[in-house]
Every structure is written in structure tokens, then in C-alpha cells.
Amino acid sequence: xxxxxxxxxxxxxxxxxxxxxxxxxxxxxxxxxxxxxxxxxxxxxxxxxxxxxxxxxxxxxxxxxxxxxxxxxxxxxxxxxxxxxxxxxxxxxxxxxxxxxxxxxxxxxxxxxxxxxxxxxxxxxxxxxxxxxxxxxxxxxxxxxxxxxxxxxxxxxxxxxxxxxxxxxxxxxxxxxxxxxxxxxxxxxxxxxxxxxxxxxxxxxxxxxxxxxxxxxxxxxxxxxxxxxxxxxxxxxxxxxxxxxxxxxxxxxxxxxxxxxxxxxxxxxxxxxxxxxxxxxxxxxxxxxxxxxxxxxxxxxxxxxxxxxxxxxxxxxxxxxxxxxxxxxxxxxxxxxxxxxxxxxxxxxxxxxxxxxxxxxxxxxxxxxxxxxxxxxxxxxxxxxxxxxxxxxxxxxxxxxxxxxxxxxxxxxxxxxxxxxxxxxxxxxxxxxxxxxxxxxxxxxx
Amino acid sequence: xxxxxxxxxxxxxxxxxxxxxxxxxxxxxxxxxxxxxxxxxxxxxxxxxxxxxxxxxxxxxxxxxxxxxxxxxxxxxxxxxxxxxxxxxxxxxxxxxxxxxxxxxxxxxxxxxxxxxxxxxxxxxxxxxxxxxxxxxxxxxxxxxxxxxxxxxxxxxxxxxxxxxxxxxxxxxxxxxxxxxxxxxxxxxxxxxxxxxxxxxxxxxxxxxxxxxxxxxxxxxxxxxxxxxxxxxxxxxxxxxxxxxxxxxxxxxxxxxxxxxxxxxxxxxxxxxxxxxxxxxxxxxxxxxxxxxxxxxxxxxxxxxxxxxxxxxxxxxxxxxxxxxxxxxxxxxxxxxxxxxxxxxxxxxxxxxxxxxxxxxxxxxxxxxxxxxxxxxxxxxxxxxxxxxxxxxxxxxxxxxxxxxxxxxxxxxxxxxxxxxxxxxxxxxxxxxxxxxxxxxxxxxx
Numbered sequence: 001x002x003x004x005x006x007x008x009x010x011x012x013x014x015x016x017x018x019x020x021x022x023x024x025x026x027x028x029x030x031x032x033x034x035x036x037x038x039x040x041x042x043x044x045x046x047x048x049x050x051x052x053x054x055x056x057x058x059x060x061x062x063x064x065x066x067x068x069x070x071x072x073x074x075x076x077x078x079x080x081x082x083x084x085x086x087x088x089x090x091x092x093x094x095x096x097x098x099x100x101x102x103x104x105x106x107x108x109x110x111x112x113x114x115x116x117x118x119x120x121x122x123x124x125x126x127x128x129x130x131x132x133x134x135x136x137x138x139x140x141x142x143x144x145x146x147x148x149x150x151x152x153x154x155x156x157x158x159x160x161x162x163x164x165x166x167x168x169x170x171x172x173x174x175x176x177x178x179x180x181x182x183x184x185x186x187x188x189x190x191x192x193x194x195x196x197x198x199x200x201x202x203x204x205x206x207x208x209x210x211x212x213x214x215x216x217x218x219x220x221x222x223x224x225x226x227x228x229x230x231x232x233x234x235x236x237x238x239x240x241x242x243x244x245x246x247x248x249x250x251x252x253x254x255x256x257x258x259x260x261x262x263x264x265x266x267x268x269x270x271x272x273x274x275x276x277x278x279x280x281x282x283x284x285x286x287x288x289x290x291x292x293x294x295x296x297x298x299x300x301x302x303x304x305x306x307x308x309x310x311x312x313x314x315x316x317x318x319x320x321x322x323x324x325x326x327x328x329x330x331x332x333x334x335x336x337x338x339x340x341x342x343x344x345x346x347x348x349x350x351x352x353x354x355x356x357x358x359x360x361x362x363x364x365x366x367x368x369x370x371x372x373x374x375x376x377x378x379x380x381x382x383x384x385x386x387x388x389x390x391x392x393x394x395x396x397x398x399x400x401x402x403x404x405x406x407x408x409x410x411x412x413x414x415x416x417x418x419x420x421x422x423x424x425x426x427x428x429x430x431x432x433x434x435x436x437x438x439x440x441x442x443x444x445x446x
Numbered sequence: 447x448x449x450x451x452x453x454x455x456x457x458x459x460x461x462x463x464x465x466x467x468x469x470x471x472x473x474x475x476x477x478x479x480x481x482x483x484x485x486x487x488x489x490x491x492x493x494x495x496x497x498x499x500x501x502x503x504x505x506x507x508x509x510x511x512x513x514x515x516x517x518x519x520x521x522x523x524x525x526x527x528x529x530x531x532x533x534x535x536x537x538x539x540x541x542x543x544x545x546x547x548x549x550x551x552x553x554x555x556x557x558x559x560x561x562x563x564x565x566x567x568x569x570x571x572x573x574x575x576x577x578x579x580x581x582x583x584x585x586x587x588x589x590x591x592x593x594x595x596x597x598x599x600x601x602x603x604x605x606x607x608x609x610x611x612x613x614x615x616x617x618x619x620x621x622x623x624x625x626x627x628x629x630x631x632x633x634x635x636x637x638x639x640x641x642x643x644x645x646x647x648x649x650x651x652x653x654x655x656x657x658x659x660x661x662x663x664x665x666x667x668x669x670x671x672x673x674x675x676x677x678x679x680x681x682x683x684x685x686x687x688x689x690x691x692x693x694x695x696x697x698x699x700x701x702x703x704x705x706x707x708x709x710x711x712x713x714x715x716x717x718x719x720x721x722x723x724x725x726x727x728x729x730x731x732x733x734x735x736x737x738x739x740x741x742x743x744x745x746x747x748x749x750x751x752x753x754x755x756x757x758x759x760x761x762x763x764x765x766x767x768x769x770x771x772x773x774x775x776x777x778x779x780x781x782x783x784x785x786x787x788x789x790x791x792x793x794x795x796x797x798x799x800x801x802x803x804x805x806x807x808x809x810x811x812x813x814x815x816x817x818x819x820x821x822x823x824x825x826x827x828x829x830x831x832x833x834x835x836x837x838x839x840x841x842x843x844x845x846x847x848x849x850x851x852x853x854x855x856x857x858x859x860x861x862x863x864x865x866x867x868x869x870x871x872x873x874x875x876x877x878x879x880x881x882x883x884x885x886x887x888x889x890x891x892x
Contacts, residue, residue: 028497030488031687031694033479037502042476051474052509056483056500063498063520070516074509241477248477302755302776308762309748309755312776316754319830319864327782329775330748330758336773336816340786370782384765418765 015202015254016049016078019071019170023083023093024177025058035179036082043186048202048254049078059083059090068100072169078198079170083177085156087136094142094159097172101164103144111149111157112141118155148192152176153184160192171198205237205252208264209284212247213431215275220247227270235260238267245427246287247278280434287430288318294437295324301370302328303341303362305353305379306396311426326370331362337379341365352391354379356411359397363407373403374436376429380414382421396425400432408436461648461700462495462524465517465616469529469539470623471504481625482528489632494648494700495524505529505536514546518615524644525616529623531602533582540588540605543618547610549590557595557603558587564601594638598622599630606638617644651683651698654710655730658693659877661721666693673716681706684713691873692733693724726880733876734764740883741770747816748774749787749808751799751825752842757872772816777808783825787811798837800825802857805843809853819849820882822875826860828867842871846878854882 020040026032037054044051053071057063064084071079084093098105116137140156143149146165150158159174171194175182189195212220220240227233235257241248251267253260272279281290295315302312312328315321329340334353337343343361351357362377380396387393397411410432414424466486472478483500490497499517503509510530517525530539544551562583586602589595592611596604605620617640621628635641658666666686673679681703687694697713699706718725727736741761748758758774761767777783780799784791789807797803808823826842833839843857856878860870 026685026687028487028500029491029685029696030484030486030497031685031689031696033484038476038479040476041474045475051476052504052506053513054474054502058498060498066516066520067499070512074512239472239475239477241472243477250477304755307759308767308771309750309758309774309776312755312778313753313759313868316776316778317865317868321754322778322832325754325778327776327778327786328755329786330755330762330773332758332762332768332771332773333816340773340775340815369786370779419763422759422763 016198017076018044018049018051018078018080019053019055019074019076020051021055021057021064021067021071021079021081023057023059023064023081025060027056028058036175036177036182039179039182040080040082044078044080045252046204046207047190047199048205049199052076059092061092061096064092064096065100068096068172072100076170077201078173078195080173080175082175082182085140085158085174085176087139087155091139093174094144097159097161097174098142098144101144101161101169101172102167103146103161103165105142106145107138108141108143108149111143112137115140115152115155115157118152148194150175150185150189150192153181154178156181158185158189160189160194162194162197171195203255206255206260206264208251208268209282210249210251210268210271210279211281211284211286212249212271212275212278213245213280213287213427215247215278217242217247219275220249220271223270223274224267227267231263231266232259233263233267236263236267244286245424248284250284280431287427287434288314291315291430291434291437292318292321294434295374298324298437299371299373300325300433301366301372301375303366303375303377304328304330305332305337305362306382307378307380307422307425307429308332310422311376311378311429314426314430326372329366329369337362337365341369354381354391354395354397356397356399356409359399359411360401360407360409363399363401367401367403374400374433375402376400376433378425378429380421380425382418382425384418394421396421396428398425398429398432400429400436402436406436408432462644463522464490464495464497464524464526465499465501465520465522466497467510467513467517467525467527468500468502469505469510469527470502471506473502474504482621482623482628485625485628486526486528486621490524490526491698492650492653493636493645494651495645498522505538507538507542510538510542511546514542514618518546522616523647524619524641526619526621528621528628531586531604531620531622533585533601537585539620540590543605543607543620544590547590547607547615547618548613549592549607549611551588552591553584554587554589554595557589558583561586561598561601561603564598594640596621596631596635596638599627600624602627604631604635606635606640608640608643617641649701652701652706652710654697654714655728656695656697656714656717656725657727657730657732658695658717658721658724659691659726659733659873661693661724663688663693665721666695666717669716669720670713673713677709677712678705679709679713682709682713690732691870694730696730726877733873733880734760737761737876737880737883738764738767740880741820744770744883745817745819746771746879747812747818747821749812749821749823750774750776751778751783751808752828753824753826753868753871753875754778756868757822757824757875760872760876772818775812775815783808783811787815800827800837800841800843802843802845802855805845805857806847806853806855809845809847813847813849820846820879821848822846822879824871824875826867826871828864828871830864840867842867842874844871844875844878846875846882848882852882854878 022034022037041051055067147161156176161172237252239250309330331337342365359377363375366375377399383393394414400408468480468483487497501513593607602622607618683698685696755776783789788811805823809821812821823845829839840860846854
């Protein structure tokens, strides 16, 4: 594993293999990140399908055809394409897939009416003339012979295309480009005959999701290596991933395998034994979701310096946050700390704006000013300037305080650059809130 | 163009074609997004190289080899691979590339020493024993015959591998997986003999970058179609992209082409004529960069309700923001609006917390409490609940006010879901600040 922050170990699972082709020249300029491929890959993975290739190609027929032939030649059972289904001339996917599976395009009159009705609603806005409209309509209703059209979520129907009638090869599921439409059409796509036939040959994996905070990935890697010395881990797929400063450990295996279940239990037991204190979720729940539940009935206030409002922004991201978030102060200047949070100026002079003492006073100020039941204060050196030997870049002071007098305070030196330090501080603050609210006491070192 | 929010029109440029292969099984689970492919694609694009495929494959030798053969068979001149260069058994890229270009792997003694010195520093931390260390060291110093090693930024050297000595085919640039290392090694990779030989056959494109705010993409599409009716746009590559609620229009063409320059001038002139008021940058500068410059010498305060601190978080993202950001209040509750910003409770009762009147009072409060020269207030209905017929979800009131009495206020209904509405509000607020500071007066409708 050369990649930083994530890796996959263990054996491969058998069954259905899939490839994904995302089309769109804009995906190859580097300015747009493909959002469909990873989403489709995750959905397929959940169904027990192994995704072996994800190919991004431009809006050129020959490039798209080459990608399809590559996957067909590579023993793939199912190809999912996204994009290239629009009304314009460079939207070529249906045509290319029809040619590759040797299925002539035929007008589907029902789909023509469905698309026509949808387009009619947009016609004024798009300022198309009637002829262009009818042509676009017809183009989007062309279906390869024997394929099943999938009702559009936008204006473009999808297609579930069975393998080539003589040569065989993959079933091709053709979906439009807009991520919203892909998501909206997914369930109907899975239910279509050709896709159902392929998926009948697989079964969803059994999955275990552990979420840990405050343990380096290298330690989990060492733990996994040690378990592997005494237990056969090959029937298990183990993915470790450092995301949002949280270590995600996902174990997947084919359902019904006792060898896999034994391996999984051995891994979980050893992670529990060595790193149990750092596990905060065994269901895959995020810290945001967990904290949202814990905050029910509380009144939350924030006092942020180096994170500049990012913690408040994150706590208010979920719908319904107004039920428990009162608000916060971004006290970027010393004056703001004194005037808006009542931090004594002598305290700032004596200890500096970045100090455990000032963090505590900020939390007290937030509790009082917002009438809160729990307050969180963050003050730190996010850099790149402003660091000293005693308080280097990354030095951040946290204080979580509740109205009934509990306090959790920390002042670690966080690694990374300015953006990392700010984001990492937000996550650490959320974990401190979680511990304060769940009565877990002092957090593990981070 | 089936894809929402972006598209590419116009002709293709000749010259060098490249493909990218990103390896790593974790990239195919959907949980990790490949960050190397788009970055490399953008760099290559800037050099005038056309990227035709980006392939993501797992850590399996046969899948990787299949991807390389696919690109070689497709007339690609340059393949860039990322990942799979680590010390463990599933790091296979060097081996696969050596086999595909028929170049036996040979120990590079200089690289062995370079890698050895680097690994030695980490040895304790990684807890490797001496034998494992030496083996890892040797594995990472194996270079295909005739290839140029590239100094590691982490522990893994890169490789610039010339085409197959008889069959020809692509030059292969092999880089490690960690995005930081790819970026750090890029310049030296470009300077290596084999890569330099390929790039000699191309030249950087001439580029024009327009950034517009407050114009729908469909109108730019119509403008481009109309220009295309009278001017030949084929020598131009036009990319439009809706990102961060800003419309990016990028024009690229081969250097020295007068036909392309004429086409470019026609496009820019027509966009200017129809949408000139919405253009805020002609250099590709972002609103964040532009605003950072405009805020020099100001004292900024924010008062946020529905955006919950995201505006303050964004204004404090750049290094050096403390020179002009004083702070802000997240007044999520009515009490907070009254207590921390001095919004009269009667005003809230009379007009509602989401109203132009309350936005104005919030801005006044922020100006006064932070001693600011410019304050921005945002209060709105982010949803999904809380909307009424008069104030539906997406109704957001903005007020930008300066200490010397200028005011810019808006209260649009913004489209999208909760997250979109919050992010879009932040961007709109930044544009209102820009207009207030650059004396442009009332913004165009958004």
C-alpha cells in the first residue's frame, strides 16, 4: 500500500465483476471531479459486486467504444456507463452501446411520449424551436433492440442493454450524467430485467464498520499484521481509510462463510483489545450523526478563534440543528474575545490569546452569553505564521464546559497545514463534546 | 452535453495524447476519491497534452497490465501511473510496467542508498526489523532497464520509462500514490529525459479564463451557439463549468493560430456584450482571492443565521485573514440575535427573524460590536422545514453595510437543498461584499 491514509488488505471475493465508464470531456480537464463513478462503485460494492475498473473518457465515440471493448475483453459481467445521453450531437453513449452490442437503435414510442411530455415543460425556458424539440425528443427515445428503457429523472431515459446476442460479453447499464439523475434512477435500473439477471449471481456482503478516533493508521496496520500471523484473513476484505481525521475500518465478506466470520471475529476482538478506547462507532455512524443524537435536549454555544466558525457551520449542517444550537462567536481578534465573550484582557495579556486559560474563559463566556448548557471553545495557531517555540503552528487549546460544571480541556499540537489544522480542530472538538455528553471522561491521546 | 453544470464544446487540439492510470483497490470501493488523476490531467492540459482516458484499477497485476495494454493499443503517447510503488507485496506497478515495456528490473545502487537513507529515518516509527527494511529498500530501488528514476518525496522513487524498444508505444511515467508526493515530484518528473522527449512534441495552450456570477449556464450556452452561427469555433476548446455557484468559462487553443485567436475574440466580445455585468474575473482569480485583496485595510465582521458560521469560516480560510477579520456572531436563535447583536426583539416580532429588517439590524449590530468597517448579515430559511408561502425554503436576506454608510441588501429565494442554500448564500454574500468594496453598486440579479 503506497497510498497515504488508506489501504485494502486480504483476499478478493468471487462473483460478479463490474466496470464503470464515466463519459464527459470535462472530466478529463481536471477541473470537474467525477461524482458518479465512486457513487456507483459503492452501491455495487454493497450488492457484493466487485468493481475492477473505473474508466473516464471524453465525449468521443471511438474513445467510448474502446473503453467498452477493453472492459468486455477483460471478462467483465456488468458495465455501468454515466453521461452522454443528452439531446446534442456529442451525446453518443446510446449509439456506441448499440453498436458494440450489435443491437440496432429503434424508436420506443412510449418513451418518445414520456420524454416529449417532460421536454415540453422546459421548452420555453430552453428556447428551443419546435423542430429541434421533436428531434431531441426522438433521439432520446431511441432504444437498442432488446434493451429495457429506464424512466428518466431529468429528460434522458436510461437503458439496460443485455449482452451481445451471439458473442455474449457484459450487460450494459446506461445512465445519464447528472449525479442527481443517476441517484434517482438507480432503484429502477436495478429492477430492470437485464440488470436483475446479472445481480442474481451475487449476494450482498456481510459488513462490519468500526470507526476510531485518536489512533494512528500505522498501529491498526500492525494489529492487522499480527492477527494475520495466527488467523487466515484471506476470506475477508479489510479496508482501512483515514477520512475526516477518523480511522474507518470496514470488514466485508461473502455471506454464510464460517471461515470469514471467524476471521472477522478475530480482527474485531484484537482491535477491541488494543484500541477499544478509540472506537466510537460500530455501525459506521459518523461523529456528526452521533453528536446530533447526543445534543438532543441541550443548548449548544461555540466560541471559535482559529477555526473561524467552521465548528458552528458543521454543527448547523444537519436539518433540525436549530433545536439545540443557540449560536456562537467567532472571536478572531483579542477585542472580540474580550467584548463579545467577556474574556478578561489581563488573562490574554498574561497567558496569550492561545492558551488553556483563554480557552476556558471563552467557553465560560459562550455558556453565559448564549444561556447554553454546553459550550465549546477553540483557540489555536493555524499558521502558517504566528508560531513560536513554546506555541508552534498546530498548537490548539480546547475547552468543553457544561452548565452543570463538567470540563474537558486539551491542548495538543496538531499536525498538518493551515486547512488541516482547522478541520482537525473541528473534529477533535466534536469528539470532546461527545465524550463530555456521554460521560466517558478524559479522551484518549490524539 | 448531458452533464449538469458543465460541458465542453468546440474542436479538439492535435499533438500529444495521454492516459492516466490510478491504482489502488480503495479507489474502487467508492469511499476514497482519486485525487491524483484530476490533478495530473489538469497539469497535462496546461502543457497542451490531451488526456483521453483516466483509468482507476485495483492493486492487481493483471488489471493494471490490462489497463496499460488498453492505452498502448489506443495510440496514447504518454501514460502517467500513480500508486502501487510501496514496499509491500501488493505494490506492483514497477514490475508491471517493466514487463509491459520489456525492460528487466535492475537494482539502481544510487537509488538504493537514497531510499535506504530515507527509510532509516522512519525505521523506528515503522517498527520494521532490519531484514524487512533491507528488502523494502531493495524493492523500491529496482529500475526497469533504460528508465530514469525520479527522486522520492516520500520513500518511493518514481520512474520515467521510455517506450518498448522494438514495439514502441507510450512512454510511462510512474509516480507514487500519496497526492503530496505526486505534487512534490512533478517538476523533476517533467524534466526527466523520457518525459521531456514526449513533451517536446507539444506546446502550452493559450488560455482565457472568465468568471461570472449571477448568470445561468443556459444563457452562456445560447450565447455560444449564436457566436458559433457566424464564427468558426472549431479551433477553440471552450469549457463551461458551474462550480461553487460560479460560472467558469475557459477558452483554450493551440498557440500561434490566428483562426483560434479570432474565434476567441468573438466569443469574449459577445459574452462581454450580453453578460459583461456578471463577469468578475478575467484572470481565473476566485472570489476568495479577489475579496481577500479588497479587504486589505478593512475590519470585517459577520452576523450569520442560516449559514451558521460558514461565511466566517471561509473568510478566515486564507493565511493572513486575521489582518482584516475581526470576527462574527452565529446567531442561530432569536435570543442570540437580540443579546449578542442587539437586534430589537420588537423588530423580530414584527417582521420575523428572516426579514430584510432583521438582516439590516444584524449588520448594524456586527458593525458596532466588532468596531468593524464592513459587516455582512445573513438570515434565511435553509430548510428542509420552516418554509412558509411568503418565506419559502431558500428565502435568504442579506445585508452588507459599511461604517461609512453604504448598504447593499438583497433577499432572493435561492434554489437547492439545505446544503446548497447555505453554500450559495456564502458565495452570494462574498459577491455582495466585493461589490460594496469595489463601488460597483447594485449587483445583477442572481
